[in-house]
Amino acid sequence: AQSVSQHNHHVILSEAASLELGCNYSYGGTVNLFWYVQYPGQHLQLLLKYFSGDPLVKGIKGFEAEFIKSKFSFNLRKPSVQWSDTAEYFCAVSPGSGGYNKLIFGAGTRLAVHP
């Protein structure tokens, strides 16, 4: 079965620290990859996405992610976090090369950034 694994369930950082959240997926075919962020009490917002092309994708708010096909990974990074980045981060995979496919989410990583 297709699945998404996020390695860290809780991460605590100080402001200005660097962030890397791991994400691995199990699916042998073509996938579209996403990172979503959910701020406390709010809905899911798209941070960035990968469909094809350059495996290093840049998203909003200074986030970026790298798709490594050989490792089935799509790790999220940010060089310097801010207090406002405190949120839950979900990696998601949409299997198949076409659109209109369901999203399979990881368990999420809850990030707390201390001033």
Added chain:
Amino acid sequence: AAGVIQSPRHLIKEKRETATLKCYPIPRHDTVYWYQQGPGQDPQFLISFYEKMQSDKGSIPDRFSAQQFSDYHSELNMSSLELGDSALYFCASSGRGGNEQFFGPGTRLTVL
């Protein structure tokens, strides 16, 4: 820009009651997806509709049904509610190409 609208935002029901959740996609989006997010859990795909036809089905209980109407809004009908149905129910929509889903604010259902 217009976003996905869900109503109601909060709903409290008793066990064995029924509930109807509504989702209004972004204008000109033709595909709607429903997800269930239990407390402290990741969103789980329930069902999706493309051009008013069911396009995919996930872990949706038989007690639940859904449809997409001619104006592309969708309704999730839930019957014989159980305590375990308490969750945040997200609707998402996508447009041409269908590669990116935009999420609504969710409906928080509490079953007492």
